[in-house]
Amino acid sequence: MPRYVIQQHHATSKHFDFRLEVGDSFKSWAVPKGPSMDPRDKRLAMAVDDHSISWGDFEGLIPRGEYGAGRVIVWDRGTYENLHEEPMEEALEAGHASFRLDGEKLHGGWSLRRIEGRRWLLVKRRDEEADSGDPVAERPESVVSGLTIEELGE
Ligand code: MN
Numbered sequence: 001m002p003r004y005v006i007q008q009h010h011a012t013s014k015h016f017d018f019r020l021e022v023g024d025s026f027k028s029w030a031v032p033k034g035p036s037m038d039p040r041d042k043r044l045a046m047a048v049d050d051h052s053i054s055w056g057d058f059e060g061l062i063p064r065g066e067y068g069a070g071r072v073i074v075w076d077r078g079t080y081e082n083l084h085e086e087p088m089e090e091a092l093e094a095g096h097a098s099f100r101l102d103g104e105k106l107h108g109g110w111s112l113r114r115i116e117g118r119r120w121l122l123v124k125r126r127d128e129e130a131d132s133g134d135p136v137a138e139r140p141e142s143v144v145s146g147l148t149i150e151e152l153g154e
Helices: 055-056 088-096
Strands: 003-010 013-023 024-031 043-052 060-062 070-082 095-102 107-116 117-123
Touching: 003 055, 003 095, 013 043, 013 070, 013 107, 024 055, 024 117, 043 055, 043 095, 055 060, 088 095
Parallel strands: none
Antiparallel strands: 003 013, 003 070, 013 024, 024 043, 043 117, 060 070, 070 095, 095 107, 107 117
């Protein structure tokens, strides 16, 4: 199964980097508010450059002066299943992907739909796992170290 990772990143902006393993890299989006379990929430997801698979394990401080300088924690990770017939790469090129996450925190279906340019929306699908919970607020800690992003810098 291909992997996904969500890294919380406090740099010049605060966001969650949502990454799906496609081919030999992570397709990536910066999601300012992070994922929601509520299908009514449409979370803006800005497409950013692909990242290497090895980057998905990174947690720590990116030094000042380097790209993305700031703090990073691995907020969630696991595997995903493509819910469309077409390969993930084609679905993303067409601007609409649906997938089921099986991670340490997140479970269930989400969709990613391109609005225009680099702007996409990440939305929870209506399924058994959908609810009004807020995993970002309820489970802020890293799945690697157990630290919150605030604790990481101390
Ligand atoms: Mn980032």
